[in-house]
Amino acid sequence: MLNRRTFMKGLAGAAALxxxxxxxxxxxxxxxxxxxxGGGYGGATAAKYLRMWSQGAxxxxxxxxxxxxxxxxxxxxxxxxxxxxADISVSYAALQSKWGVRLITDEATAIDHARRTVSTTxxxxxSYDRLVLSPGIDFMTAAVPxxxxxxxxxxxxxxxxxxxVLLRQQLQDMPDGGVFAMHVPKSPYRCxxxxxxxxxxVASYLQRHKPRSKVLVLDANTEIQSKKxxxxxxxxxxxxxxxxxxxxxxxxVDAASRSAELEFxxxxxxxxxxxxxxRAGSIAVRAGxxxxxxxxxxxxxxxxxxxxxxxxxxxxxxxxxxxxxxxxGHMANQHxxxxxxxxxxxxxxxxxxxAPVLTNTCYSFVDDRNAIHVASVHQYDADxxxxxxxxxxxxxxxxxxxxxxxxAFAWAKNIWADMLS
Amino acid sequence: xxxxxxxxxxPILASLCLLGVGLSISGAAAAADANLARNxxxxxxxxHGTDGHSAGGMDSLAGEAxxxxxxxxxxxxxxxxxxxxxxxxxxxxxxDQLALIAGYLSARPAxx
Numbered sequence: 001m002l003n004r005r006t007f008m009k010g011l012a013g014a015a016a017l018x019x020x021x022x023x024x025x026x027x028x029x030x031x032x033x034x035x036x037x038g039g040g041y042g043g044a045t046a047a048k049y050l051r052m053w054s055q056g057a058x059x060x061x062x063x064x065x066x067x068x069x070x071x072x073x074x075x076x077x078x079x080x081x082x083x084x085x086a087d088i089s090v091s092y093a094a095l096q097s098k099w100g101v102r103l104i105t106d107e108a109t110a111i112d113h114a115r116r117t118v119s120t121t122x123x124x125x126x127s128y129d130r131l132v133l134s135p136g137i138d139f140m141t142a143a144v145p146x147x148x149x150x151x152x153x154x155x156x157x158x159x160x161x162x163x164x165v166l167l168r169q170q171l172q173d174m175p176d177g178g179v180f181a182m183h184v185p186k187s188p189y190r191c192x193x194x195x196x197x198x199x200x201x202v203a204s205y206l207q208r209h210k211p212r213s214k215v216l217v218l219d220a221n222t223e224i225q226s227k228k229x230x231x232x233x234x235x236x237x238x239x240x241x242x243x244x245x246x247x248x249x250x251x252x253v254d255a256a257s258r259s260a261e262l263e264f265x266x267x268x269x270x271x272x273x274x275x276x277x278x279r280a281g282s283i284a285v286r287a288g289x290x291x292x293x294x295x296x297x298x299x300x301x302x303x304x305x306x307x308x309x310x311x312x313x314x315x316x317x318x319x320x321x322x323x324x325x326x327x328x329g330h331m332a333n334q335h336x337x338x339x340x341x342x343x344x345x346x347x348x349x350x351x352x353x354x355a356p357v358l359t360n361t362c363y364s365f366v367d368d369r370n371a372i373h374v375a376s377v378h379q380y381d382a383d384x385x386x387x388x389x390x391x392x393x394x395x396x397x398x399x400x401x402x403x404x405x406x407x408a409f410a411w412a413k414n415i416w417a418d419m420l421s
Numbered sequence: 422x423x424x425x426x427x428x429x430x431x432p433i434l435a436s437l438c439l440l441g442v443g444l445s446i447s448g449a450a451a452a453a454d455a456n457l458a459r460n461x462x463x464x465x466x467x468x469h470g471t472d473g474h475s476a477g478g479m480d481s482l483a484g485e486a487x488x489x490x491x492x493x494x495x496x497x498x499x500x501x502x503x504x505x506x507x508x509x510x511x512x513x514x515x516x517d518q519l520a521l522i523a524g525y526l527s528a529r530p531a532x533x
Contacts, residue, residue: 048471049463052471053456053459330467333467334464334467337460337463337464337466338460341456341459341460341463345456353456353457353460355457356460357460357461357464357513357514357518358464359464359467359510359513361467361468361506361510373505373506375506375509375510376513377510377512377513377514378513379513390512390513392512393509393510393511393512393513394509394510394512394513395509397505397506401505403505404505406478407478407479407505407506409478410468410477410478410479411467411468411479413476413477413478414466414467414468414469414470414475414476414477414478414479415467415468416476417470417471417476418466418467418470418471418476421471421476
């Protein structure tokens, strides 16, 4: 039976054979090398767990373009003015100092999965034995005429960072009596409850500071996509402050006038927050990985390798999700652990675990302190070859509460530590 | 290209295979199960901290007595212990899985 010791022994054997490995035609390396692209909820977790679970026997390089991690979850509180960007930012330093991850602050530009190399902008070409790709999402900006090049005037704030601050600024600059309009793209998109949480948190700010204003939620979907009953109740609690309009197909936008052309209507807003349609991060698309509907990477759920592409393990929002599986940071963290375990097994010549389990927990704020949750547990189904939500498990809050608000902050603290400390 | 990459082993693994420096595996199932408890317990870490060491605001589970942990998990699962979310999560795991989780976390040192 394989245990940690024999795994270590196996890897030590591999190290001794480093010279022979060179004969196979790749860069000789003393130890297995895993490259991780993307330091978000998925990639950062994978980098840490690969080092932790291998007890340092596997070299891990993390390529991340941003100098610090900024969390998308909790970022709506920054938009609402209840938190600062610094409160939702975490350094990558401990991944290096505590876990021995080699951190490269750079852009990964291309993957050659046949040669097992990654190209970067400033750090040349890196060879890998296995690649963990956690690229997040990129926007299909061209799908909304008028949007291209106008994210300063029409912020998406769907990747946390400067865009979050920009949307906050525009909300602050909005006059009392103004309209904050947001457009929600058709599912699937990153963070299903996120737009509705944003509507609530923005309304909470307006209620206190600009009560004659309005939040207009223009949803391309037929209904609220997550926590529907709870968000419906929260919207109602804001009275006329929030107007929810389902079936709102966005045809185009005009940045100069901040207006949105819908199928049957034209809306002019003081702040226009368009969350564009999205797909897997563009590096996944450029690498030629198999995509479902041209958007999401199709994977083998036991190893999380892209189908037909050995050695490229894909995580997080970029995936074609299994049934009932949301595109959430929490889920990306769980993907990362599944992938890390599989990568280490495969490096040791072992099959991956045949019965992985993943959970999701997602808190949303309905104001500055009260939160609601949705949770689910997903067990691998061998017949369906993918994880399936466990019937009778998971569920929603009974009502928004201050207690769950406290749990939401504790969740953030703990998951950030689980990834980065 | 894809086909080629599919069958291509990493050079290290190829070397291992060629020289027969395999790992002592008694069988695929046993090998696959070796880290089952660790992997299951890792699903708790998002909220309760890596290896059950809470970063604050949630219960630390590392080093807690196995029976006590198991008792709590089963009480969440049955609904007899009040909760906001744990009753929903505990129901997603079999009793065997919960026992593995309790065993793993109880064996972690209480402090890092």
